[in-house]
Amino acid sequence: MVTRGSPALSCPGPVSVSPGTETTPPSDSAPSPKGDKLNELLGWPQTLEWREMGRWVLFEEKLEVDAGRWSAPHVPTLALPSLQKLRSLLAEGLVLLDCPAQNLLELVEQVTRVESLSPELRGQLQALLLQRPQHHTQTTGSRPCWGPAQSRKAAHNKEAPMQQQCQSPLRQKLPPGAEAGAVLAGELGFLAQPLAAFVRLRDPVWLGPLTEVPLPSRFFCLLLGPPMLGKGYHELGRAAAVLLSDPHFQWSVRRASNLHDLLTALDAFLEEVTVLPPGRWDPTARIPPPRCLPSRHKRTQAEDRHRNGPLAPSPELQRTGRLFGGLVQDVRRKASWYPSDFSDALHPQCVSAVLYIYLATVTNAITFGGLLGDATDGAQGVLESLLGTAVAGAAFCLMAGQPLTVLSSTGPVLVFERLLFAFCRDYSLDYLPFRLWVGIWVAVFCLALVATEASVLVRYFTRFTEEGFCALISLIFIYDAVGKMLNLAHAYPIQRPGSLAYGCLCQFPGPGGNESQWTRPRPQSRDDLLSVDLGLVNASLLPPHECVQQGGYPRGPGCHTVPDIAFFSLLLFLTSFLFAIALKHMKTSRFFPSVVRKVLSDFSSILAILLGCGLDALLGLAMPKLMVPREFKPTLPGRGWLVPPFGANPWWLSVAAALPALLLSILIFMDQQITAVILNRVEYRLRKGAGFHLDLFCVALLMLLTSVLGLPWYVSATVLSLAHMDSLRRESRACAPGEPHSFLGIREQRLTGLAVFTLTGVSIFLAPVLKFIPMPVLYGIFLYMGVAALSSIQFMKRVQLMLMPAKHQPDLLLLRHVPLSRVHLFTAIQLACLGLLWIIKSTPAAIIFPLMLLGLVGVRKALEWVFSPQELLWLDELMPEEERNVPEKGLEPGHSFSGSDSEDSELMYQPKAPEINISVN
């Protein structure tokens, strides 16, 4: 319980061990019934011996004597009388500050130099104090760190422990420089009055076998006395240990110059304790460590809130006023980080991140390729999708402002492309050349947006806009997955008892056969279709493919149906979906070591795909499989890699293309920048800053490139990018048992993305492996991605609130500050906007869909008339203008104080722990 530095350090000071050790009276001396009880309670032999009973690093761990193990770390709870008794004992006892003792022997001599002790008693006591305590590690039979002989030697030799290589798990956790402290407490029958000693050593000294872990100690506390009622000395020892593990108390006592200072420090500690009234809480109940540790400085906290506040004007989003000024600034800022963008990637975590994101990207590219092929009637396909993803992604990773971004085809752009193709088909235009001109114009418009620093407008994209957009994309994922699945059921119909698809014959052109007879059906009363008269001898009931093998012809309506496929597809679909979800949740399960759980959780979608493929291979049904290109050439037959500038189109279409390009530009801008805003949120603690202008610039250039090559268009993909960041998060190592991990930031670098897209490019040649993946499995994974993304946005949490009775709602901070009816109103408005977007997306008016996305910003602006700025601050964020209108009190210390009880509520809308949990795998 001694700190390694001042309590102001970031990894909070009290990283140390303090065995609260106890002794009991020998059975012959003073066998009072209470002492006897205590002895039995702790269940150790009646001989006089020290035993380690607990340790306090940050939280308390008790030794469970019977079970022979440390308890789970928990918040220590004390009884107020123990603290008060401790105070009076210390006030009357021996206090040695800056004691020069160099080892345990000297310390014991110093401590026992008390007038009240007779020389005989003193000798007895000294022998007792030098006795080797029994540590838990020894009790359970693991290799002891030192034998009795060593221990005696070690007590005289300060250097010994450092050479010992006996590393306990706790030692490995503690940071270098940690110190220990020791509290010895117990009942001694031969003492007439309590003996208390508090020692601050001049230099931290290794106190021999007193502490479990070989660490030097600075503080030493001895609490002995005649037997007293109940668990007296045990509780006193605990109180002393808790006190010594408090960083503020340590800090004060290190500077104390006399007893008075010590008592003042204790009183200051008492001033700050939290009191639970009796009867509402069992004092023996163990409170698990809180998810985030409270900051003890309210001042710091208030500043934090200001710093973390979504409104903090970031330098990237300030208008320079010069043409391309933002871009130049972005490039300048990013250039300084460029070397570190590669050196920072040298960490094993990056390897697993690459594998993880690669699989997600390839799955995504293949599926979007399939969708695109469907939408454009084969003008583009899986090959273009893979190639384009690889080229565009890699280029973006090398050049962009935010290299953690993963480029991908996105739902909104796909919708637009489908509409564009339909337009070209309706007016008999040459699609790819027209698309080329649209791309050129979009690039021009985007460059104009970069030049005018339009990206600073992203400050108007509040959570409201983001959530509307995210929810729409997630819904598109879910809708497409289910829709594709239903299409499969259509393609492989279920054979109901009354369905026509029944029966199949194999006909052989046998010697007496007369083939023409087959083609002349003799119509019967009502079964024209079915009752194909059989006038042939050479026919059999061979299955169709065997029939063909043997030279026959399968005939009949049942030949083209494959039974069982529909239901098996559904089974595979559900299995991979549920399996992926279950594996994802493994992370928080109690089973298996955390490494195993992390692997299972991180690779949940890949494992689900493998399971699906395994099931499919096991049954060997003729399932529809993933189609992958076998040759490296454009999907559209007969075209080269370069799209001709005009093709069959008239020249003026290249100008007219500016009109759809305008709409597409809005869409690209929204899609790109909303994702960028989400990725660059303050709570992700990115050090290298964003690059909104540079990112848009890159997107514009890639737009040009992909249009020329006839590849799909790419913008930032929210879900994939967040998964990328999630796989690169850095967390603090816990320094103390029970201490929560804290989020430190993201490994910002360019290498993982580059590797991912290089692998994606290579995947074009992976056809022999990829062709084993059944389509329903992929659809299942897509459903999972959509559901995961949808459930991670806070909008959905508010939708869920609508279904909960107020009594059962979680204790969200939001609900403490905004009336429930207002929360529901806000959610309802969001739902209505989402519904409207969905309807527009589904109607012929879908082409104006980008405008409607922009409309979300307008709706949000209009909400300022409905909700107070205070409410909007909790429900959403504030827009730039509102910022000025917030009543002062909203951001005052008083407010941030009441906001500081965020620790026990689910972190919602507040200095939230980064929740990159829109995980896609």
Place this chain on the structure above:
Amino acid sequence: MVTRGSPALSCPGPVSVSPGTETTPPSDSAPSPKGDKLNELLGWPQTLEWREMGRWVLFEEKLEVDAGRWSAPHVPTLALPSLQKLRSLLAEGLVLLDCPAQNLLELVEQVTRVESLSPELRGQLQALLLQRPQHHTQTTGSRPCWGPAQSRKAAHNKEAPMQQQCQSPLRQKLPPGAEAGAVLAGELGFLAQPLAAFVRLRDPVWLGPLTEVPLPSRFFCLLLGPPMLGKGYHELGRAAAVLLSDPHFQWSVRRASNLHDLLTALDAFLEEVTVLPPGRWDPTARIPPPRCLPSRHKRTQAEDRHRNGPLAPSPELQRTGRLFGGLVQDVRRKASWYPSDFSDALHPQCVSAVLYIYLATVTNAITFGGLLGDATDGAQGVLESLLGTAVAGAAFCLMAGQPLTVLSSTGPVLVFERLLFAFCRDYSLDYLPFRLWVGIWVAVFCLALVATEASVLVRYFTRFTEEGFCALISLIFIYDAVGKMLNLAHAYPIQRPGSLAYGCLCQFPGPGGNESQWTRPRPQSRDDLLSVDLGLVNASLLPPHECVQQGGYPRGPGCHTVPDIAFFSLLLFLTSFLFAIALKHMKTSRFFPSVVRKVLSDFSSILAILLGCGLDALLGLAMPKLMVPREFKPTLPGRGWLVPPFGANPWWLSVAAALPALLLSILIFMDQQITAVILNRVEYRLRKGAGFHLDLFCVALLMLLTSVLGLPWYVSATVLSLAHMDSLRRESRACAPGEPHSFLGIREQRLTGLAVFTLTGVSIFLAPVLKFIPMPVLYGIFLYMGVAALSSIQFMKRVQLMLMPAKHQPDLLLLRHVPLSRVHLFTAIQLACLGLLWIIKSTPAAIIFPLMLLGLVGVRKALEWVFSPQELLWLDELMPEEERNVPEKGLEPGHSFSGSDSEDSELMYQPKAPEINISVN
């Protein structure tokens, strides 16, 4: 915060309301920055007004001003300085004990009669105190309980509130006789020094609009003063309110005769508080109410443990030493309860219990009937099962010692019956007559067991035996469900691309047809089976059933296969299983009001069956459905209802039948009594006692009856009986927000069982409805029942521990007292026993299976050599002999003290809240 009685009552005293009310200084007087901050923080207008800020019934509810609602109830946390400051204020302030005030006006006059106040200030203060406080209910716009005029009148009239019918939700929760208390705290700029008053009224008085709920108040506390730093008076007010809501403090203060007594009571409160050190716990975090409230009397708790201990010798299990002595005692004891066994059933809960258990019983009877028909080659069937269940169950409910028991065919007995039938078939014996004699002998043996009071031996059935038995039954359920499902897949094979079952023709005996040609296949090279030559003209590809309708004959291997059935069965199976589990878990979800959740959860299996039937009806496939008898006659054709005593068997077989009967008797005894032991566990708090002897007597008589009629044999079914009890549990109404419901007992009566079995009898005529249930749905429900039963036994929790790293294990009490390796050893031994039982059950030696069950008791006895009594006490229970050997300390207060921290750990093996969660639905 005033009690309705002494704190010794079972529903703990402090059921009351205490609005901690505050006031703020007017904006013109003393606008110190601190007061200003407080003012803004709470966000109310700058006018001087009282506002209800919190209430404390058992837990604290804060008013969330911005959100306009009460917070969730939580454990109140105080700062120690507030309590100390409160103590000093009270010590210096005005304390009025037995104040004769009859209304608020008089009270205010009494309170303001302080010397330090000038007459002008006094008037100002009185006006202020009489001002109507703003309650939350008024704030949010609901109908106010009283207008300003009324309030003034009410302040003078004690009777008024009782006539008001304005019932708040809180009022309805509070028990009659509850009292309120009021704390008024706040900063007053015009006061020069703090003004504190503590009033105990002689009689509880309704203090006008001061309290939210119209309740009389006994205590009144006023804490006013000049503005001070921070949230001073708010925290002081909270401290006073928490103090006043403490039953012990109330109790002391009710008896206090002077200031000294009051301060002593406060000090006693402080002695008992729990202290959380700073920095480990955010003082503003809200601790949710614990699942069980701590008892504040350790003495009571120790007694409790003794009383609840599994070893308490119950009077039912003491040997009388007389022939049939136990039976006579049982009858005598039960007779006195008999009238109440019917009157206690008059509660709506019983209706839902009947519906719930009826459906479970019928499902069970039908499925076991099917299994039985399968096992005995049709000698018995669903009709016998339904009839027997109804007759035996109803008779048992009327006569038995424990009428909550549900009789049913059970797995072990079914296994035995299958073996008996195989034996008869192998030796060509007449089954039913032989079975009759076995039944007669079993009845004789059982009566002998009753006569010799053998049931007292159930004290040797510890948790070890119960768990082994339960786990076996659950595994049989799971195994059977999955096995039946796989059988379905066999009956309806999946059509793989290469499978033979392909193709089907419809042949018409047409004019030119030559039927004999069909039967003469011309063997070909390798396709003899398949290549049925078609030499006919009149054939078509009609589906088989249409073919038959049109007078044709379906021919070919594909005619008997129905595609898609296998996978759809699997889908239905999984759907009903998962849906039942999901609905069961609805109970603990946050969604929907608790009534809806309870209904969904209680009827989960029925809803799952309905969903399955709906899905099936939607698709209309030819699924295998439940077969139900259409006529009321024995399943075996040609037999009457009475089984002939000899049939074709030789006479001496009636004597030889004693041998299998001996084994069956052991089985019946074990099966019946283990269930009885489980049902009569102390933690279910049955008032009317058990009737082990009487139950066995009834089973013996019914054995005789069912053997004579050729019906299945019945014993108590654990899972169904526990579900029955679960549906009849009585819980306390929560008297205070946040207070956990406590379990009061079970509605012990005979009517629900009687109704269930009457309905079961009527179900024999339900064939037209039941025939719509697809079999896979029933299998899914059986899987669910098995899984639910298996996961509810603590043995499984220990098996799960084996898969968890020690660090992540839940903080079970067991693990605090027994080393992990010993826990694992115990679990491993149980697993080995279970494995052995399973193997024996599956081999030809299965007939000695009852002996092996008995062997479990022996294994448990042998474990005494491996484990210490202390360990066995935690891992299992103690057997009668061991009881004497437990070291004293095991049951000493010291021990029970450390056992009392059960509240925060999952209740395992300890005075556990009844966990009838082996729910079957």
